[in-house]
Amino acid sequence: MKSLHQQDKDLIWHPYTQHLVEPEPILIERAKGASLFTSEGNEVLDLISSWWTTTHGHSHEKLNQAIINQAEKLDHVMFAGFSHPPAIKLATELITVLPKNLKKVFFSDNGSTAVEVAIKIALQYWKNRGYSTKNKLVALDGGYHGDTVGAMSVSKGSGFFNSYKDYLFSIEVIPFPETWIQDDERLEKEAISLSYFMKLIEEKKQNLCAIIIEPLLQGAGGMRVCSIEYVRKLSQIAKENDILLIFDEVAVGFGRLGEMFACNKSACEPDIICLSKGLTAGYLPMAATVCTDEIYNNFLSQKIHKTLLHGHTFTANPLACAVAHKSLKLFQEEQTLKKIAHIEKKHVDFSQVLLKTNSIFKLRQVGSVLAFDIQSKKNNYKNNLSEKLRFLFLSQGFNIRPIGSSIYLMPPYCISDKELDRTYDVIFKTITSLPTI
Numbered sequence: 001m002k003s004l005h006q007q008d009k010d011l012i013w014h015p016y017t018q019h020l021v022e023p024e025p026i027l028i029e030r031a032k033g034a035s036l037f038t039s040e041g042n043e044v045l046d047l048i049s050s051w052w053t054t055t056h057g058h059s060h061e062k063l064n065q066a067i068i069n070q071a072e073k074l075d076h077v078m079f080a081g082f083s084h085p086p087a088i089k090l091a092t093e094l095i096t097v098l099p100k101n102l103k104k105v106f107f108s109d110n111g112s113t114a115v116e117v118a119i120k121i122a123l124q125y126w127k128n129r130g131y132s133t134k135n136k137l138v139a140l141d142g143g144y145h146g147d148t149v150g151a152m153s154v155s156k157g158s159g160f161f162n163s164y165k166d167y168l169f170s171i172e173v174i175p176f177p178e179t180w181i182q183d184d185e186r187l188e189k190e191a192i193s194l195s196y197f198m199k200l201i202e203e204k205k206q207n208l209c210a211i212i213i214e215p216l217l218q219g220a221g222g223m224r225v226c227s228i229e230y231v232r233k234l235s236q237i238a239k240e241n242d243i244l245l246i247f248d249e250v251a252v253g254f255g256r257l258g259e260m261f262a263c264n265k266s267a268c269e270p271d272i273i274c275l276s277k278g279l280t281a282g283y284l285p286m287a288a289t290v291c292t293d294e295i296y297n298n299f300l301s302q303k304i305h306k307t308l309l310h311g312h313t314f315t316a317n318p319l320a321c322a323v324a325h326k327s328l329k330l331f332q333e334e335q336t337l338k339k340i341a342h343i344e345k346k347h348v349d350f351s352q353v354l355l356k357t358n359s360i361f362k363l364r365q366v367g368s369v370l371a372f373d374i375q376s377k378k379n380n381y382k383n384n385l386s387e388k389l390r391f392l393f394l395s396q397g398f399n400i401r402p403i404g405s406s407i408y409l410m411p412p413y414c415i416s417d418k419e420l421d422r423t424y425d426v427i428f429k430t431i432t433s434l435p436t437i
């Protein structure tokens with residue numbers, strides 16, 4: 001009998017993995033709270049919430065029960081021509097927590113499809129209204145919106161998609177005014193970005209369909225932060241110029257940045273919002289693209305071509321809806337936003353320690369996210385720095401996965417003070433001994 005590792009190697013192609021050089025994956029057998037447990041019984045603290053999905057913690061009793069209860073009633077049913085209570089309950093709850101202009105929920109299964117749907121809705125909205133030439137999308141440089149073709153097309157400068165660049169559609173890109181704590185040039189960068197947007201509008205307003213942004217935090221592009229004021233101004237300009245505003249909150253939704261959504265934090269009302277990852281508390285693949293009644297109403301017609309002809313087999317899977325609904329309830333029952341505020345306070349205190357070292361730069365901290373770049377003394381060392389650090393942290397029981405030279409934490413909200421302190425400790429020791437690693 002082959003070992004599980006060997007079977008994995010023989011059969012499975014892992015995501016974002018160069019199988020020629022990567023070591024064999026770590027086998028995880030179970031998880032609880034903020035911890036993963038390997039088949040050898042070792043604990044790994046999940047400090048990036050398993051690709052930013054786990055919110056209340058792994059294997060939460062109430063979430064487990066919600067899935068079990070639902071599985072006993074209805075596992076799945078197609079969602080065209082049918083509906084079911086878990087989807088209706090979830091949509092009702094979502095509409096309650098989202099900005100009040102967002103009224104219609106379209107379900108799909110992952111972050112990329114949430115974005116794909118948003119793009120298709122935006123393009124068809126203008127077409128349905130008779131503005132066929134309003135078909136150009138705008139995005140921020142360095143953004144990442146997913147791995148499907150539409151999502152890749154609006155992800156310019158993220159560096160992930162060079163192999164496909166000839167097959168993606170063209171968009172307009174504006175500079176991202178990346179900022180950090182103690183950044184003296186923020187206002188200047190924001191002015192440049194906004195004037196770029198204004199110029200684009202001056203030249204091409206008739207063609208601009210929508211702008212898609214990751215509000216406040218570009219995730220996969222390197223945990224890059226921009227200011228609330230910038231997001232607000234950008235949103236206002238889009239609104240004033242008939243450009244649909246799409247917030248991709250796939251990564252930052254459900255409390256990551258301290259409030260339920262980044263749009264709450266920036267007091268913006270996007271026309272369309274994309275949600276996934278934390279939607280089901282990290283349990284099941286699911287996404288939602290939520291839009292205004294105004295947009296939805298422009299798809300109502302006797303003419304079939306005005307219909308949104310889009311759908312996925314597992315749209316609104318009842319198990320996923322049930323766990324997502326329970327997760328939203330837990331935000332109230334467990335006062336989750338208070339837990340996030342506490343994590344933020346811990347991050348702020350640790351930031352003070354970090355700022356006193358000479359080992360880091362570009363310190364960013366928003367809600368439950370803490371990020372900074374490494375100041376490495378050896379220039380040539382940087383090339384595989386992130387990989388080296390990843391394995392160094394893993395070998396000590398911490399799932400921290402740097403992006404380039406950015407180290408970041410985005411823990412599950414159930415993480416304890418003790419677990420955070422252990423994490424800060426290992427980070428401090430690691431970065432202050434960097435040149436010798």
Ligand SMILES: Cc1ncc(COP(=O)(O)O)c(C=O)c1O
Pocket residue numbers: 110111112113115144145146147214219220248249250251252276277
């Ligand atoms: C902002 C954002 N949008 C979209 C996606 C794509 O989500 P998925 O990986 O579920 O397709 C991601 C994934 O990291 C993301 O961070």
